[in-house]
Amino acid sequence: MSRGAAMGRRAQILALCGVLLCLCSSVGGCGRKGHGRALVLAGSTSVQPLAELIAEHYEVEHHGRPVNVQGGGSTAGVKAATDGAADIGMSSRKPKDEEKGLDAIAVAVDAVALIVNPANPITDLGREQVAGIYLGEITRWSDLGVEGLIGGRTDAITVVTREEGSGTRSAFEEGVMGKADISSRALVQDSTGTVRAIVASDPNAVGYISLGMVTNEVKAIAYNGVLPSEATVRTGAYALSRPFLFLTRGAPSPAAQDFIDYALGSEGQGLVAQAGCIPVGGEGE
Amino acid sequence: MRARRGEVAIERALLLLALSAVLMLGLIAVFIFLQGLPIMVKHGPGSFLFGTRWAPTKGGFGLLPMIASSVIVTLGAMVIAVPLGLSCAIFLSEIAPRRVANFVRPAIQLLAGIPSVVFGFIGILIVVPLIRNYLGGPGLSVLAATIILGIMVLPTLISIAEDAIEAVPRPYKEGAMALGCTHSQAIFGVMLPAARGGILAAVILAMGRAVGETMAVIMVIGNAAIVPQSPLDPARTLTSNIALEMGYAAGEHQQALFATGVVLFVFIMLLNSIATLRVVRGDRR
Amino acid sequence: MTRWINVEVRHRIVVVGLWSAAVTTLAVLALIIGIVLWNGVPMITWSFLLEGPKEMGRAGGIFPTIVGTVAVTLLAILVATPIGVGSAVYLTEYTSESPLTRVIRFGAECLAGIPSVIFGLFGFIFFVIQLKMGWSVMSGGLTLAVMILPTIMRTAEEAIKSVPESYREAGFSTGATRWQTVTQVVLPAALPGIVTGIVLGIGRGVGETAAVIFTAGSSLHVPTSVFSPARTMAVHFYILAREGLSMSHAYGTAAVLVILILAINVTANWLMLRFRAKST
Numbered sequence: 001m002s003r004g005a006a007m008g009r010r011a012q013i014l015a016l017c018g019v020l021l022c023l024c025s026s027v028g029g030c031g032r033k034g035h036g037r038a039l040v041l042a043g044s045t046s047v048q049p050l051a052e053l054i055a056e057h058y059e060v061e062h063h064g065r066p067v068n069v070q071g072g073g074s075t076a077g078v079k080a081a082t083d084g085a086a087d088i089g090m091s092s093r094k095p096k097d098e099e100k101g102l103d104a105i106a107v108a109v110d111a112v113a114l115i116v117n118p119a120n121p122i123t124d125l126g127r128e129q130v131a132g133i134y135l136g137e138i139t140r141w142s143d144l145g146v147e148g149l150i151g152g153r154t155d156a157i158t159v160v161t162r163e164e165g166s167g168t169r170s171a172f173e174e175g176v177m178g179k180a181d182i183s184s185r186a187l188v189q190d191s192t193g194t195v196r197a198i199v200a201s202d203p204n205a206v207g208y209i210s211l212g213m214v215t216n217e218v219k220a221i222a223y224n225g226v227l228p229s230e231a232t233v234r235t236g237a238y239a240l241s242r243p244f245l246f247l248t249r250g251a252p253s254p255a256a257q258d259f260i261d262y263a264l265g266s267e268g269q270g271l272v273a274q275a276g277c278i279p280v281g282g283e284g285e
Numbered sequence: 286m287r288a289r290r291g292e293v294a295i296e297r298a299l300l301l302l303a304l305s306a307v308l309m310l311g312l313i314a315v316f317i318f319l320q321g322l323p324i325m326v327k328h329g330p331g332s333f334l335f336g337t338r339w340a341p342t343k344g345g346f347g348l349l350p351m352i353a354s355s356v357i358v359t360l361g362a363m364v365i366a367v368p369l370g371l372s373c374a375i376f377l378s379e380i381a382p383r384r385v386a387n388f389v390r391p392a393i394q395l396l397a398g399i400p401s402v403v404f405g406f407i408g409i410l411i412v413v414p415l416i417r418n419y420l421g422g423p424g425l426s427v428l429a430a431t432i433i434l435g436i437m438v439l440p441t442l443i444s445i446a447e448d449a450i451e452a453v454p455r456p457y458k459e460g461a462m463a464l465g466c467t468h469s470q471a472i473f474g475v476m477l478p479a480a481r482g483g484i485l486a487a488v489i490l491a492m493g494r495a496v497g498e499t500m501a502v503i504m505v506i507g508n509a510a511i512v513p514q515s516p517l518d519p520a521r522t523l524t525s526n527i528a529l530e531m532g533y534a535a536g537e538h539q540q541a542l543f544a545t546g547v548v549l550f551v552f553i554m555l556l557n558s559i560a561t562l563r564v565v566r567g568d569r570r
Numbered sequence: 571m572t573r574w575i576n577v578e579v580r581h582r583i584v585v586v587g588l589w590s591a592a593v594t595t596l597a598v599l600a601l602i603i604g605i606v607l608w609n610g611v612p613m614i615t616w617s618f619l620l621e622g623p624k625e626m627g628r629a630g631g632i633f634p635t636i637v638g639t640v641a642v643t644l645l646a647i648l649v650a651t652p653i654g655v656g657s658a659v660y661l662t663e664y665t666s667e668s669p670l671t672r673v674i675r676f677g678a679e680c681l682a683g684i685p686s687v688i689f690g691l692f693g694f695i696f697f698v699i700q701l702k703m704g705w706s707v708m709s710g711g712l713t714l715a716v717m718i719l720p721t722i723m724r725t726a727e728e729a730i731k732s733v734p735e736s737y738r739e740a741g742f743s744t745g746a747t748r749w750q751t752v753t754q755v756v757l758p759a760a761l762p763g764i765v766t767g768i769v770l771g772i773g774r775g776v777g778e779t780a781a782v783i784f785t786a787g788s789s790l791h792v793p794t795s796v797f798s799p800a801r802t803m804a805v806h807f808y809i810l811a812r813e814g815l816s817m818s819h820a821y822g823t824a825a826v827l828v829i830l831i832l833a834i835n836v837t838a839n840w841l842m843l844r845f846r847a848k849s850t
Contacts (some may be wrong), residue, residue, distance in 0.1 A: 048438075153417075154421065164342055164530060165534070184338070184339070184350075184509060186509040187509055187519050188508035188529065189508065190510060190529055201414065204423075205423070
């Protein structure tokens with residue numbers, strides 16, 4: 001390679017580097033708001049599977065508009081909607097007082113199911129008992145009337161909870177704990193899947209997940225005598241229910257509105273039922 | 286003349302590139318400190334470093350359980366990694382025949398390349414159930430994290446320690462053996478003490494790696510924000526604290542996470558400084 | 571006589587102990603790789619590699635994550651290599667040891683020791699929010715670039731340092747400027763070592779999760795530009811394993827990852843052997 005060519009090549013690499021650095025600092029905003037770019041949803045991991053299902057079908061119907069769904073938790077969804085990082089924030093709890101200022105549209109209703117290991121003979125727990133477990137006051141399955149060991153080496157209850165920003169946790173705390181704090185000895189997991197996996201593999205575990213995510217690896221028990229199902233949630237007999245919300249800051253953009261309309265339409269609500277959640281009861285709004 | 290001016294320009298450009306590493310480090314430090322220090326000052330660093338209640342949405346910012354867990358888990362990982370790793374390092378540099386060494390060394394590097402999430406996954410699959418079924422507790426525990434971390438830092442420790450041992454001048458060993466020492470007496474009596482600067486650097490760098498590990502730890506440690514009182518207790522490290530809550534933290538909560546980052550950052554810098562000084566001092570001999 | 575036997579016996583025991591340490595370490599490695607490959611390789615078919623995921627990853631393939639991994643890692647390498655090699659060139663060719671060089675090296679060492687979650691924190695606030703790049707290949711790639719920069723810098727420096735002085739002297743004696751000597755003589759000679767560093771950086775980048783998940787996002791679409799979000803294989807594996815959506819797919823993804831890392835490591839080692847052979 002001649003001298004000039006070698007120098008030129010080096011210079012080009014350096015120039016490229018400089019261009020790249022300039023690109024990132026100045027053009028950063030360009031990729032975001034534009035034409036034909038993807039719709040971004042972010043937030044609750046409970047809503048995520050439903051949103052992804054709707055997105056998958058939506059994309060087939062409306063060619064050319066990709067939809068990207070992120071997790072992060074309900075509070076992350078609120079934040080993303082507020083910051084503008086996402087077009088639609090997903091939340092599985094009602095917005096807190098300091099979070100007003102976002103438009104919330106309910107696309108589904110979901111129940112928070114209490115789950116135990118299938119080997120656990122318990123079928124029903126009252127509010128006092130659940131609160132006692134999660135406060136760390138009731139620590140043994142024998143205190144709840146279980147005879148002998150369920151399968152582990154002791155009968156100590158393994159308490160599993162979601163992380164603080166989770167909408168599922170908020171719904172649980174509102175319905176069960178009131179103002180009291182969940183014990184800091186509880187195992188904290190950051191997704192429905194891991195909560196379910198722990199309860200499925202540890203005979204002494206108890207946890208709570210979205211009803212739509214219950215599989216036969218775990219057993220959903222009755223709360224205050226009522227088993228969670230679409231019927232009991234609709235009548236209000238099952239107390240632990242919460243809305244799945246799509247949040248936007250102000251009026252949704254046309255693209256977002258289109259997606260929301262689809263979700264609320266008959267196809268979207270059919271998908272809601274398919275995902276194991278409860279349709280909002282209106283056929284399009 | 287023109288070539289000379291071109292040279293100066295090139296030198297300046299390269300200096301800029303070289304400073305970029307320091308610049309990035311400074312930028313990161315500034316960012317973390319800017320976000321994290323104000324809240325530490327506001328609530329007093331004492332309440333952060335020594336407080337025991339972590340409830341960031343309710344004003345509790347005590348990091349002591351996390352600091353304690355990070356320290357315990359790291360020390361535990363060292364208890365596993367140092368004997369095993371040092372033995373492997375000695376093995377590779379002194380005992381192994383050339384062909385065996387050429388096979389073992391890349392194998393250990395391969396261990397270094399495995400993503401941490403895979404380690405965490407294997408931890409959940411194998412280590413956690415073993416602990417739960419044979420030792421007790423929920424399985425997700427300090428012990429599980431210790432074992433996984435110990436394995437993860439092995440490659441770092443082995444390769445740096447091996448270099449340190451290789452660097453010991455041959456006359457040291459030959460002289461000892463000429464005086465009648467066995468091979469192992471020469472190793473333990475002469476070579477290891479001679480290499481101790483480098484070995485210490487290896488241990489410290491491995492410690493830094495252990496303190497900073499996030500994904501694998503989150504998956505196996507249970508994330509309960511308590512001070513662990515036995516290896517079978519769940520716990521939460523500084524890094525898992527950040528990763529667990531980062532996606533959704535807002536306002537003071539977010540600043541509190543940055544404060545956690547500050548503590549981590551300072552700790553790692555200290556460790557690295559000690560290691561670097563050690564290596565430099567070792568080199569000078 | 572007895573004392574001599576005792577000492578010899580002790581030596582034997584030590585040797586056995588050291589061999590066991592090595593065997594244990596290898597056994598652990600074999601166990602991990604074995605489990606992943608045993609469960610994952612059956613999943614690897616052409617459709618798995620070339621199709622997109624269906625039902626959130628429960629079915630279908632992992633093609634978008636492969637593209638995502640390549641995109642993010644490639645960007646990281648493209649940014650980190652000129653900076654790393656340039657810095658190494660400066661440190662070795664243009665200055666001698668001074669407080670400045672020590673500061674630069676110290677900076678690089680510390681950068682290397684920072685936990686990946688802090689990079690994630692930084693990248694999220696700086697690239698995703700502040701610079702408004704959003705969750706994108708760009709955010710992830712730049713964050714990753716900062717993470718692998720020390721690796722490339724260090725290996726490049728080692729490689730350049732081991733080029734014999736005689737090469738440089740030959741260059742100068744023909745009247746070449748320092749820059750010309752560096753680019754025409756030294757760098758080509760140090761190339762295998764530099765490439766090793768790049769390959770090691772790639773290896774680190776491919777396996778990285780914490781820094782990437784907070785910056786590149788977790789979209790399941792094939793990224794169409796550097797500003798699209800992307801999901802890398804490591805992130806995909808984490809999400810699948812964590813959500814328990816499909817263990818077989820998780821294993822499959824992990825197997826592809828592990829095989830990729832294996833290939834990268836073998837390449838790096840082969841290059842290093844070539845490099846060592848060339849420079850002796």
